[in-house]
Amino acid sequence: MTTDRSGNNDPAELRNFNEEELFAGISGALALRPKIEQIVDEIWNSGFDGIYFTGIGGTYASAMQAEVYMRGRSGLPVYAENAAEFITTGRKRFTSRSIVICSSVSGTTKEMLAMAEKAHTLGARIFAFVDTPATPLAETADWVISYPQNEQLKFYMTCSYLMYLNHEFDDYSEYCRQMEQYLAEGLVNVEKESDAWARAYAEKTAADLKQNPDMPHYFIASGNQYGAAYSCAMCYWAEQLWIKSICVSAQEFFHGMLEIITGNVPVTLFVGEDEQRPLAERVARFLPRVSENYVIIDTRDYAMTGIDEKYRGTVSHLIMRSVMNRVDAWLEYELDHSRSIRRYYRRFDY
Amino acid sequence: MTTDRSGNNDPAELRNFNEEELFAGISGALALRPKIEQIVDEIWNSGFDGIYFTGIGGTYASAMQAEVYMRGRSGLPVYAENAAEFITTGRKRFTSRSIVICSSVSGTTKEMLAMAEKAHTLGARIFAFVDTPATPLAETADWVISYPQNEQLKFYMTCSYLMYLNHEFDDYSEYCRQMEQYLAEGLVNVEKESDAWARAYAEKTAADLKQNPDMPHYFIASGNQYGAAYSCAMCYWAEQLWIKSICVSAQEFFHGMLEIITGNVPVTLFVGEDEQRPLAERVARFLPRVSENYVIIDTRDYAMTGIDEKYRGTVSHLIMRSVMNRVDAWLEYELDHSRSIRRYYRRFDY
Known part of the structure; x- marks a missing residue:
């Protein structure tokens, strides 16, 4: 199963979604x-x-x-x-x-x-x-x-300019032009395009959890998607949604964790577009042979109009975060669990 | 609950344990x-x-x-x-x-x-x-x-000599003397001392798994114990024993994963003796407040006679591996599952 971009694209129906705010937030970060x-x-x-x-x-x-x-x-x-x-x-x-x-x-x-x-x-x-x-x-x-939010983008902007100064980014100006012109709109569109799929994925995940609340959910990713999966498993699903979620890198998956993937163990694979994509693609080929409960989210399925193929790898972790924003919004709803509640964090000293 | 070193110390009764072989293996590595x-x-x-x-x-x-x-x-x-x-x-x-x-x-x-x-x-x-x-x-x-096995020791020997050459290890000779004289015997004794405790821990873990085979087991560790927990969760428990085990660092645990630790979720904390010990100690203070199913393995509970306090941090990951050798031997028995069987690894091309 990969992302299906059909279905509801009416932003008015997207949960916790404010198109203007999102667009302005990303544009404002780029303007830094x-x-x-x-x-x-x-x-x-x-x-x-x-x-x-x-x-x-x-x-x-x-x-x-x-x-x-x-x-x-x-x-x-x-x-x-x-x-x-x-x-x-x-x-x-x-x-x-x-x-x-x-x-x-x-x-x-x-x-x-x-x-x-x-x-x-x-x-x-x-x-x-x-x-x-x-x-x-x-x-x-x-x-x-x-400046609020957009941490990963702010870091990447810093990295890109460092590489420009070090003569490692000749087309820095063109890169920035494309980002400044197209990134905000592109990411807003990812949220709209992925919403219907995200809702179905959240429904399925919530149904699985109702059946078996202790079953861990495995996220697999590499390259800059590894950080995306890491924060998704730890900061979003475990911390905010209290789901037993685990992140493992695609390369390490093949040296241990693969053995516990059978029939109904839920796995979500993040496939990005940086140079570690082949590591995730190897997992994508493996999963259908051993699992009946896997999802592959491939950032290539999202248009990001105006951004050259060669630059997509540098934003594919942002694309993934946009997709997961939709998933998390619907998971909160499906699980009937507010993402702002913590059991322990900052609630007492430890 | 910490390690209880009472009980069976008769090596003849230790499962998969050959004292002479173990001693010779470590001594041979040190002789490299x-x-x-x-x-x-x-x-x-x-x-x-x-x-x-x-x-x-x-x-x-x-x-x-x-x-x-x-x-x-x-x-x-x-x-x-x-x-x-x-x-x-x-x-x-x-x-x-x-x-x-x-x-x-x-x-x-x-x-x-x-x-x-x-x-x-x-x-x-x-x-x-x-x-x-x-x-x-x-x-x-x-x-x-x-030379077979003892990979971590061989790496640390290499590191220690590199630091000696870089004038960062003045007491290198004394350090090596203590290792060569006491490490093999010390680690053999750890296996003997921990065996009875390890068997009880394996029994409890196996009983938990029979009740709820999908419940993940969390390993938490920092410093050189992180690698110990990482390989324990991935290479031993997941790969060899097909247990849904997860490793998280003590420092990162407090930024997400802590929220899923409630009542019966099994957690094993590795406490070592290098400079990151305080990170694990913080988890040790936290766990009793939120969990009814945690185990703390503290390498300080093992004597390692002849090795100075100041050097213990450099071998505490080996002490932990010795304890876990006993646990894994008994888990294999309690789960009635051969550790040499793989579902997928090297069984077909992927």
Whole structure:
């Protein structure tokens, strides 16, 4: 089963969907480009020995996506770092000439503040995207951009300009032109196009869960889709919807996890369009042979008019997030469970 | 509940346990030191711009353990790499002056051979531990050591000597003396000491699974225990025992996965002794407040006579593996399921 784009395309009927707001949100993030470029220019001109995209939980997933975007393309020393590991293990190669790039919605996450303090103690500088201004992380950072949501896009914009400065992105201007002209509309359309399919998928998932609430749901993905699946399993399904969801990379799936996939074990495979696509395609060929309960979401099924084939891999994780936005909106409805309720997180000290 | 070391300590009654063989296996690995040092000397003298511990599946878990061992201690450019990601995304910073260090039991794993071919095409050199001599990986590598099992130990021996050469391990000789004198006996004793507890744990786990075979089992760990939990969940429990097991890091657990831990959801926490121990301890404090079905395995409960406190963190993942060896032996028995059977892996092409 792949995405079926027929059916309801009337935005008025899409649950928790505000087309204007969504469009404006993405457009506004893209419009941060001059600010991002100015900050990256300052970082560039003052020199650095390493750039550490640092996060925890969902922001760590975004950090992994930034790192894998640059890994094959850039000679720059760019790494993904986990805030809690940085606090404990640290990193001997991290110095006063290192740069932390991070993002936070609240600006108050405990591990992120401790990470920032340690980074500053070592003399390093911090470039933070903080959704909420005048919060501790925003106030401690050396450079701040306060703009809500679109974390992954903000990270990728930063990465793209870094590669441009390093002479690794000759067509940066054309790339930005296409993004600025087409990305917002394209992603809005993905939500509209996927909604009817997403509702059916949510219904099926909810029905499965009613039958067997303890059965885990497996997400499989690679490349920048791995971060998408990781945050989907952990931040959305487990944290918000209390579903026992698991994320495994496509390459690692074949070295262990495959053995537990039989008949009705639910599997969702994310297929993206970056250079790790073949790893997911291998899983796509395998699943029909062993499973009767799998779903393949392939970002190639979505038009993204105006964006060249060669650039699609850099936004396919955003396409997937748009599809999953629709799924999550309907899952909340089908499970009759508010996504804003937490059992434990920030409800007591631990 | 922590490990209870009372009960059966008669090795004759330990399932799948051959004390002499185990002792000789570890001692033999430690005796590889002159060979490892000679190879690392050659690598050191010819220079390098990066050392990439590279694996897939279980060997990737070991690569992550090697990287986290050196991350906080060493200024050397040492990274963990996944063979399948290296083949697809690659790594622009990987050059003809880069070194791959890898390990393989079979010497025939598809992704490892493709990784080696690509590394060689780029002019890089490969140091491979291959259990089985005269296999393709052993034949293509620039340096080979063929010795069975003890992969993690062989990697850590390599790491330790690299740090010694980089003037980051002043007490290397004393460290090696303690390992060579006490590690094999210590780990043999861990298996004996943990066996009775492991059998009870296996019985309980098997009983839970009989009641609810689809309920996932959560492993939580950090530092070098993360690789231990990763391979336990994926290579042992999922692949060999067909249990729906999941591994999540202690730091990430608090940013999503915690919400699904209620009453009877089974959780096993690995607490080790490296610098990330506090991350696991935080989970240890949290679990009693939300769970009625958790187990904490703390490597500190095992004596490891003769090994200084300050060195224990470098072997606590081996202690955990010894405990889990006992658990897995008894789980095989309790589940009446041979660990050597695979549904899919290497049974057909995919």
